[in-house]
Amino acid sequence: MKQIIQCLLIFVLVNGMSWNIGLAAEKLPDYWPTSSWKTASPESQGVDSELLVKMLDTIWKNDINIDSVLVIRNGYILLDVYNYPFDSSTRHNIYSCTKSISSALIGIAIDKGYIKNINQPIINFFPKYATENLNDDKKAITLKHLLTMTSGLYCRDSYLYRWSGLMQMRFSKDWVKFMIDLPMAEEPGTRFEYCNGVSFLLSAILQEQTHENALSFAEKNLFGPMGITNVRWPSNPQGITLGYSQLQMLPRDMAKFGFLYLNNGVWDGQQIISSQWIKESTSKHIDATLAPGYGYQWWIVNPDIYTAIGHQGQFIMVVPKKNLVAVFTSSLAEEDFYTPLGLLTAYIVPAVKSSTSLVENPDKANEIKSYSNLLQTTNHFNRRKMNKKTRETSQELKFETYVNNEYGFSIKYDADLLDMDSQPVSPFIFRRRGLKGLPVLAALVDDIPQGMALENTADYMINLYKSTLKITDYKIKKQTRSRLLDGTQVNYFELTWKYQALELLTAGVFTYKNNKIIGAVAGSTQETPIDYLAGMVKSLKFKK
Secondary structure, eight states: OHHHHHHHHHHHHHHOSOOOOOOOOSSOOSSOOSSOOEEOOTGGGTBOHHHHHHHHHHHHHTTOOEEEEEEEETTEEEEEEEOTTOOTTOOEEOTTHHHHHHHHHHHHHHHTTSSOOTTSBGGGGOTTSOOSSOOHHHHTOBHHHHHTTOOOBOOOOSGGGTTHHHHHHHHSSOHHHHHHHSOBSSOTTSSOOOOHHHHHHHHHHHHHHHSSOHHHHHIIIIIHHHTOOOOBOOBOTTSOBOTTSOOEEOHHHHHHHHHHHHTTTEETTEESSOHHHHHHHTSOOBOOSSSSEEOSSOEEEETTEEEEEETTTEEEEEEGGGTEEEEEEEOOOGGGTTHHHHHIIIIIHHHBOOSSOOOOOHHHHHHHHHHHHHHHHOOHHHHHHHHHHHHHTOOSOOEEEEEETTTTEEEEEETTOOEEOSSOOTTEEEEEEOTTSOSEEEEEEEEOOTTOOGGGTHHHHHHHHHHHHOOOOEEEEEEEEEEOTTOOEEEEEEEEEEETTEEEEEEEEEEEETTEEEEEEEEEETTSOHHHHHHHHTTOEEOO
């Protein structure tokens, strides 16, 4: 459980702001991949293949259990790589990415008149049940509350509770009754509480209103028009499709679903899902615990990216401003769960250089083919054996340098912090993080806190955490005035703090210059050596 929080925490910290997406591609594609996708070189679509090669190199050398990676821009496949023993004909369990598809089906059902709107109370969909624990709060639960994970039900079936509520539902005689009989934990709409059971209720509501299960409805109204035929989506003992998980699809078909959303619900001249539903689904409706925001069963990562996310690292990522869809299927352990999103933001998005074609790079094209062949044909045992010597000879840390000319300083950071935040939220002006989310190194500039002496600036960081993460459990381990190597007077501090079940450690240095507080902070779990974090922040250096 701690590992999942570690992987996702950084996205809350980085992007805990209020914004919507609701974006779509600027223009419709020049063809539709109903029967098959067309391929193109990265450069022909304005994408730098060198960064894609670096991503494959990272996956290979670190033996990351990515089963497939698919990158599509302007409707053309630019990268389609599979890891042994998977290939393009292998269906993959997309786990909770299923939820985003269930959301789409609800939108289609509303468009077709099977459901009036998202403000209907859910109790009205199940008149045959004598609902237990019925009170005004439960009567107020609407379809929108289910879509946004704000039902208020005492669900307790997420990773935070070891999925105990999910297991209880699955072992119950009637899953619908189990869910609607749950007591209320709070008023609906109060806060986000991830719950697989409410996504199951979406499927049950769809079946009640359309008189066919979600799979059948999808085959006619979603999968069929897009040419998606190779799917498996099981039902529960009562014959209701598992709306929360277990849908199996081909990676290229997962990409079709992302492509539909990228194009505002249009597919080959047909409006499969209303553009209004696409906009509402991919807009932030609530602050989420594991990401900056949540829409209608979609995770909102930042103002430019939304994604479906599934257990073990399944992702359908949509980047509208780049006209980009990226799909990852994976078999990742908990501690690596969020690596695909790190790969997207570290390599794929920065690789998009132009709206027009670039000069072809045949050398990098050959390297992509070489890595594709290695990943496709080499099992994990042999890969670890091949990379063992490389890892043994590269134990020494390598550093890169960030230079800020506006404020006249530089910071050295671990070269393995590969993921750069392209849109840091004020007061942060620079941030690098590991592909798993942590460690993180950041630089920030802000107005000097009123009445705060330099030697007390650990409080500034605490206040920042309080405002973004609502933390209450923290401790200043160390705080001391010192000098950087360039002679600059700074306040060095170390904090320990808790976020949910994760115990975290932050080291930082702050100084006051030109009526600004300028600093460097580094953070990770408390198991991380403090010297590692301190070394980076103390490398802060100002121009003379």
